[in-house]
Amino acid sequence: MFAVLTLIFLAALVGIIKPYVAALSRKQFAGIAVGTFILMMIVVPKSDQQTSNVDSNSADAATGTTPSNLQTDSTTSAHEDSPASKWQYSSDKDEMRGSTSRYATLISNNTVDLDFPYGEQQGTITVRRNSDGLNVMFGVGKGQIMCSSYTNTTISVKFDNGPIQKMRCTGASDGSNETAFFTNEGRVLAGLRKAKRTIIEAEFFHQGRQQFVFDTAGLEWK
Template sequence: MSFLFLFLFLAAIVGVFKPYLGGWKRWHFGLAAFASFILVGIFAPEPDAASLREAETSEKGQSAAAAPTGGKVEAAAAARADESNWDYSESTDEMRGTTTKFARVVSANEVDLDFPYGVVNGYLTVRQQKKDGLSIIFSVDKGQILCHSFSDGYVSVKFDDQPIRRFSCTGASDGSSDLAFILNERSFLASLKKSKKVIIEGEFFQKGNQQFTFKTEGLNWQ
């Protein structure tokens, strides 16, 4: 039916430009074209609902098939971020135009150092600066780490299931007692980058040796 009205519409359009029926004027053909156009719209077949649903399902399927590439990349990136407990930061010395880089991980356990320090976390920090080069720093929130160069201080370190190693350590130049610089930095860093877990045991004032465990997998350090 709609095809018939479409044919009449086209025939009327031709008559508007060149009347071909005796007694018909252009406006007659124009009126016929308008009426035919309305009837074409009324009698045009409606889209099949099943076809529409099939088309929508197909489009959704194509979208879903295309999505995993980006989704998998984001999921993989998130998984890598979750695997690593390292926090990275930088500080800039505007006067000297130098940048110091840090990577720090917090201990998985806490240790009670008693009054006045209480329960504390341990921190393992990798630092790179132009003046002092590479530094490995073991620190706590509060407390006194007994690690001085004049007393042959050291910390015991266990990388994963490797044998326990001793690393000499020294205190901070400003006298801060809550941190210690671990020496033989390059060797320590090489083992650290390959490790998943590190245990550091240090001696504390009036508390003896205490151990802090660090989840160290995923260190990104050049």
């Protein structure tokens, strides 16, 4: 395309000097030359850009480098393959003491049907760090979990396909039965960080042992 325009431009310049077509004047040849020159200026950048793209792609092929647009697609695909974390994070500040408590909370995939007056309940795992230290808790909205500080009570925990572990637990300091505290919180936290799936089995008052399944992948906790 550029070569054709160049020939037309040169022919128009010759016509300005000595018109060789009877029907065209020097002024008309000059108009053709100007118009052709403008078209040449438009075509040149496009040609350079196409050449640059070809050179860039050739260089990528020679060096084994993946083009940036393909790298972005590959990165996006990798993120899509990773399961999204279901953990929820929050914090609150103690204005009097100037300390901040951090929380990571996860709700179970399943519900269990407890007898009246409790009904269907989901389990919750809560990791908390405040000025008193680290706590890992298991709880339900309504129900009586059989854990206390004065008896040797345990909650069974299974991380992925590992063995069932019996974890000592204790009740809340206010005497409520909806929440149980793991006494070996560091051990439980280590398991939660590594496991993609965790099953917790706790005994409830007059309800027997109930199991709750959690997708624990992606816990971010320091």
